[in-house]
Amino acid sequence: MSKKDVLRLPAEQLYKHELDALKKEDKKEDKPAGWQLSPKAVLKYIIGGTAEGVEITPKYIGHDRLVEIAIATLLTDRSLLLIGEPGTAKSWLSENLTAAICGDSNKVIQGTAGTSEEQVKYAWNYAMLLANGPTEQALIKSPVYRAMETGSVARFEEISRCASEVQDALISIMSEKNIAIPELGSEVNAQRGFSIIATANTRDKGVNDMSSALKRRFNIIVLPSPADLETEVAIVQKRVKEIAANYQLKATLPNQEEVEKIVTIFRELRQGATLDNKQKLKAPSGVISTAEAISLLTNSMALAGSFGSGQIAEADLAAGLQGAIVKDEDKDKIVWTEYLENVMKKRGSQWRDLYNNCHEINK
Numbered sequence: 001m002s003k004k005d006v007l008r009l010p011a012e013q014l015y016k017h018e019l020d021a022l023k024k025e026d027k028k029e030d031k032p033a034g035w036q037l038s039p040k041a042v043l044k045y046i047i048g049g050t051a052e053g054v055e056i057t058p059k060y061i062g063h064d065r066l067v068e069i070a071i072a073t074l075l076t077d078r079s080l081l082l083i084g085e086p087g088t089a090k091s092w093l094s095e096n097l098t099a100a101i102c103g104d105s106n107k108v109i110q111g112t113a114g115t116s117e118e119q120v121k122y123a124w125n126y127a128m129l130l131a132n133g134p135t136e137q138a139l140i141k142s143p144v145y146r147a148m149e150t151g152s153v154a155r156f157e158e159i160s161r162c163a164s165e166v167q168d169a170l171i172s173i174m175s176e177k178n179i180a181i182p183e184l185g186s187e188v189n190a191q192r193g194f195s196i197i198a199t200a201n202t203r204d205k206g207v208n209d210m211s212s213a214l215k216r217r218f219n220i221i222v223l224p225s226p227a228d229l230e231t232e233v234a235i236v237q238k239r240v241k242e243i244a245a246n247y248q249l250k251a252t253l254p255n256q257e258e259v260e261k262i263v264t265i266f267r268e269l270r271q272g273a274t275l276d277n278k279q280k281l282k283a284p285s286g287v288i289s290t291a292e293a294i295s296l297l298t299n300s301m302a303l304a305g306s307f308g309s310g311q312i313a314e315a316d317l318a319a320g321l322q323g324a325i326v327k328d329e330d331k332d333k334i335v336w337t338e339y340l341e342n343v344m345k346k347r348g349s350q351w352r353d354l355y356n357n358c359h360e361i362n363k
Helices: 016-025 039-047 064-074 090-102 126-132 143-150 164-176 229-247 256-271 290-307 314-325 329-342 349-361
Strands: 049-051 054-056 079-084 108-110 122-124 139-141 153-157 178-181 186-189 195-201 218-223
Touching: 016 039, 016 049, 016 054, 016 090, 039 049, 039 064, 039 090, 064 079, 064 090, 064 218, 079 090, 090 153, 090 195, 108 143, 122 126, 139 143, 143 153, 143 164, 143 178, 143 186, 143 195, 164 178, 164 195, 229 256, 229 290, 256 290, 256 314, 256 329, 256 349, 290 314, 314 329, 314 349, 329 349
Parallel strands: 079 195, 079 218, 108 153, 153 195
Antiparallel strands: 049 054, 122 139, 178 186
């Protein structure tokens, strides 16, 4: 199967040319055990730069110091926990750090209410287990298990969505750096380079609170929401361009003004006030994140390319805004109506077409 036919490539394949250039430039630098790049090269891969004449695109737009702390954490025996609001690029940063460090970001556990302890440690092929009893061949290794035996990085997404007993299965792994297999009378010991990068959503706080014992075994980094309008616009433009190219959307990219309008609306509803802080606003029930803005604009491109002229129209943006903001018909429709009438309607001619289309859909 051609790479062009794959819906989503892992970071190490998507940015292979960049990683190859960094490896070539990085040949003489000392590298930690299990790492394919030096810490400085990993930093350049994440924040951007040039290597051997190749442009290294920024994977994370934010505080460089946070990335440095994350990389430094992975040089020690402590694991890394990235916490933040939805859309703060926790998973994206986790994937790209792993791709740069060990070249394999696919050792990942997706945390859900149904994630079991076996998915964290190991499971069995029950047909082989019944036929031959517990053997190495019947053992199904978890991503954490495979990372331990190869000295690489495992990813644990949305760890706070897992039940407490599943979370606590990590405590012994992170403390003892091994997994005991009593059925075989053996254990797997972590090789140098092993670590875990976990992510947790602040909106999930209280779903399954992490124990203090587990938190102590992580170095915790809080990823903030974009500090200002310009930064968030830059993030949205970059990701929309990448996603549109990957999906081969037959529409032109949104212009600066369109992106600024969407980001402005999202920032104001998220913070409960207009950008100038002169007017208080009600917040909708759903998550109005940077990721939602990216999704809205890519969907608008799909609409324009498939059913329009190929140029994003205000009607495309209005349709996306209605779906993104009005999640609860009773509460959110009131919030959105008040924003349209009290804020957007009064912003003058540049906002008039968007207001008219949003007002029509929201009737």
